[in-house]
Amino acid sequence: MAEYGVRVSTGEAIGAGTWNRIAVSIVGTLGETPPLPLDHFGKEFSKGAVEAFRVASPQDVGRVLLLRLHKAPLLLPSPVGPLARDAWFCNWLQLTPPQGAPLRFPCYQWMEGSGILTLREGAGKVSWADDHPVLQQQRREELQARQDSYQWKTYRPGWPRCLDEKTVKDLDLNLKYSVTKNVHFYLKAGSGFTEMTLKGLLCRKGPWKSLHEMKRMFNFHKSPAAEYVYEHWQEDAFFASQFLNGLNPVLIRRCRSLPENFPVTDDMVAPVLGPGASLQAELERGSLFLVDHAILSGVRTNVINGKPQFSAAPMTLLYQTPGGGPLLPLAIQLSQTPGPTSPIFLPSDNKWDWLLAKTWVRNSEFSVHEALTHLLQAHLLSEVFTMATLRQLPHCHPLFKLLIPHTRYTLHINTLARELLIAPGQVVERSTGIGLGGFSELIQRRMEELSYTALCLPEDIRARGVEDIPGYYYRDDGLQIWGAVESFVSEIVSIYYPSHASVRDDSELQAWVREIFSEGFLGREDSGVPSSLDTRESLVHYATMVIFNCSAKHYAVSAGQFDSSIWMPNLPPTMQLPPPTSKGQTEPEGFTAALPAVNATCDIIVTLWLLSKEPGDRRPLGTYPEEHFIEEAPRRSIAAFQSRLAQISKDIQKRNKELALPYTYLDPPLIENSVSI
Secondary structure: OEEEEEEEEEOOOOOOOOOOEEEEEEEEOOEEOOOEEOOOOOOOOOOOOEEEEEEEEOOOOOOEEEEEEEEEOOOOOEOOEOOOOOOEEEEEEEEEOOOOOOEEEEEEEEEOOOEEEEEEOOOOOOHHHOOOHHHHHHHHHHHHHHHHHOOEEOOOOOOOOEEOOOOHHHOOOOOOOOHHHHHHHHHHHHHHHHHHHHOOOOOOOOEOOOHHHHHHHHOOOOOHHHHHHHHHOOOHHHHHHHHHHOOOOOOOEEOOOOOOOOOOOHHHHHHHHOOOOOHHHHHHHOOEEEEEOHHHOOOOOOEEOOEEOEOOOOEEEEEEOHHHOOEEEEEEEOOOOOEOOEOEEOOOOOHHHHHHHHHHHHHHHHHHHHHHHHHHHHHHHHHHHHHHHHHHOOOOOHHHHHHHHHHOOHHHHHHHHHHHOOOOOOHHHHHOOOHHHHHHHHHHHHHOOOOHHHHOHHHHHHHHOOOOOOOOHHHHHHHHHHHHHHHHHHHHHHHHOOOHHHHHOOHHHHHHHHHHHHHHOOOOHHHOOOOOOOOHHHHHHHHHHHHHHHHHHHHHHHOOHHHHHOOHHHOOOOEOOOOOOOOOOOOHHHHHHHOOEHHHHHHHHHHHHHHOOOOOOOOEOOOOOOOOOOOHHHHHHHHHHHHHHHHHHHHHHHHHOOOOOOOOOOOHHHOEOOOOO
16 A cells, blocks of 8 residues: 545635545556545535645555546535536645655646546656656647647638637636636626616717717726827827827838829928928938838728718828927828829818828728737737647646746637627627628738738837837837747746757647648748747747737737727727818818717727726736746746846836826736737
8 A cells, every 4th residue: 555645726716616526546657546535524625725635545556657637526416506517626736655755736727527637747848758658648648638629610711710619608617717707897898888878879870969079978987098099189299109109009110212102292291391301311311101001902891870881091101200209190191092082181281181181090090900900910819829739739848838828718708709799790890890891801811911020029120110210119118028028938948948959859849830820820831930940049939929929919909999999089990981082171070970970989989998908817927826837947937037027017117107198008017918808
C-alpha cells in the first residue's frame, strides 16, 4: 500500500462547488490505480475551498505521470436539485507521493455531469520534450477530444472561419461567461433599451427635428470624453485628431504624392497653408497625410424604416502644422471619382457644406471601423487565434499556458454577436447604413488585402509613415505595450525553446500556426502571414502579435465607441440622403435631414454603450489569477511584465493630466486580457 496526500482547490465563481462524488486515479510508469475517492464526513468541494485528503493506492505505480479526475453524481437527491449536470470548477490538485516533493496539477476547468478529466503535472512541456509513451498518448487524446468538441464552420463566404455553434446556450461551460458577467451584461442591456423605449425614442422612425432635439439623447450615460466630443465636434482640429486618437486610429498614412483621383490644387489649400504655399513642397517636407476610405466604393447599402440609405468613399487630405501644432483637414472629396458632381470640399467653403462633408467622412469611419477594424480584425481574428489554441495546443504546452488567458470569453462574445448583432434582422441590419450585406462585402474585400504587417503595430506604424507625427497617443502607448508584451514573450520562449531547431521541431506549434493561416487567413500566401515558424525570433513576434491584438488592440478600438457616438453627428451610423454633388446647397435643416432616423440612432448608441465597457468579472492585461505556469522562471517573467505595465500606466496617467482630452484607451489597468465584450 502506498499513501498519497491530495490537496484540491475549488474555484470561487458562483456555482463552482459541487455535491458530486470526486475520485482520483494516479497514473505512473508502472501502472494506474483504481479511482480513489476523495471523501470526508460532510460536504466537500464547496466554492472557494482548499481541502486535504489522504488516499491509499493498492500498488506502487512508479513515477507519477498523470492524474485522472473522476466525477459522478451522488445516489441521493441533493439540496440543489438533480445532480446529473452539477458542474464543478477545479483550480488545481496537488499530489504528495510517499517519497518526493509535492506535484502541482493545474486544472482551471469546469467538469459538467459525469466524466473523467486527465491532468498533467504543471511544468510546461513542448511536444518533443515528452519521452514517455503514456504522456505522448495523453497529448494526442487531449487534442483529439478538443478538436471533436470545437469544430470550424464558415459563417459567411470569404470571412475567417469560426466556432461551429449556433447560440451561447450550446457552448460548454469552459467557454461561457461566468454567472456574474452574464447577469451584468443582460441587466445593462435591458436597462439601456428600456430607458430608450420609455423615452419613446426606439419606436420613432422619423428624422430628428433639430440638433437641439438630439441633446435629449446626449443625456444617456454621458462621460467626460463624450462631453468633450459634444463641445468640439465641429472643430477642424478635433475632426483631424480623431484619426490619431479616436476609435479608428489605424487608417491615417503619410502622403508622399497626391492620388491622381484627388486633384487638390495649391489655390484650394492656400487659406490653410498660406499665400504662395506649394502642395509639392509640403509633400516633400512630409507634412501631408491621407485618410482614404476607398474600400467603401460601391459597397451595397441598407434600407431602414423603408427608406434607402447611402454611403460614400471619401478621401481626406490632412496637414500637420509646423512646430507640433494641430493636425488640420485641408480637403475632402466624397467619392473616388473626381468631376463636376464630386466637388472637393474645403475649410473655406460654406460652414454647413464643410460640416456635412466632414460628417460624411465620420460616417465612413463608422462603417470601416465597425466592419473591419473592430469586427474583423479585433473579433473574428481573435476567435481564430482562440480556436487554434484550443485545438492544437495541449494544456501542458507553454504556449497554451501563455495564450489561454488572452482567449477568455472570446468564443462566448463572438457567438453572441452572431446571434444578436450580425444576424439577419439584428442590430447591424436594423440600424447601419450598409447593413449586413455591406458589412459582409467589406470583410470579403479586406480579407483579400489583409497583411501580416497590419497586425504587427511597429511594422504598421512604419508602413503608414506615421512614426513622428506629434500627439499620436495610440502609437506612443501602443508601442510601449507592444514592447512590454514582446519582452515577456521573449523570456517565456527562451525558457522552453533552447534553439531555432526546437521551434521547427515542435509539431504542435507548427500545427497551431498552420491552422491560423488556413482557417483564419484562408491560406492566402500573399498576406505575408506565416504558415510555419522557423526561429525563436519569429515565434516571439508571432505570439506578441496574437496577445497584442487580443488585448490592447481590441480595447483601443472598442472602448471609445460610446464616447465617440453618444453625440451622434460625430459618428453617424448611416446617412439618409445621398452625398452632396455640388456646393452651396446645405442648410441646417438639410444637414439634420441627412442624419440617421431617431430609432436607428438610439439602437446603435445603446448597443455601443453596452459594448464599450466590460460588464463585470474583469481581468486586466497581465493579470493571471489562474496559475498555469508553476515554475519559478516564468513566474518571475510574469512579475516583471506586470511591473513594466504598471510603469507604463503611471507614465500615461502623468501625461494625461496635461491633456484637454486624456487618451485612456491604452492604459494597461483598463485593458482587458482578452476579447470578451
